């Protein structure tokens with residue numbers, strides 16, 4: 762009986778320490794720099810004609826001065842996980858805002874910004890849905906659906922930015938705050954699609 766009680770106490774104690782550790786980790790992450798960063802958002806656009814046979818949209822983003830088109834022919838991950846241990850990798854732009862529209866297929870984005878009130882989101886873009894604006898200073902990566910996806914980015918790049926400066930890859934294992942965030946928190950999930 763005494764032995765059972767002791768084991769049971771140790772078991773409870775272990776769980777309390779474990780819960781306390783998780784809460785502290787979460788607290789540290791959430792208190793990093795809350796509300797100091799611009800939030801991601803979704804942008805609508807004008808649909809001149811949207812019928813079964815013809816879809817005609819004005820998808821212009823004001824001040825966009827750089828465009829890239831990324832085609833995933835299958836369930837691609839961008840940037841890919843690191844080859845050695847499979848850690849998640851991210852892009853982060855300091856001199857560029859992304860404005861992403863899925864032209865076909867679906868793609869899920871993972872966004873981390875330690876300046877947001879909640880720092881970790883998962884956002885799904887579906888074909889001809891809304892445009893996802895990713896503000897400067899946000900870690901991001903994306904995973905396409907099984908059948909792939911085509912995404913157009915109408916970026917706004919500052920004069921100081923370049924392809925070299927804006928497309929460096931960050932391995933989450935080399936950034937403790939980023940790694941803690943994606944390890945200890947669940948992403949909040951949003952779906953941006955328009956019928």
Ligand SMILES: [Fe+2]
Nearest residue numbers: 852854859901
């Ligand atoms: Fe990007």
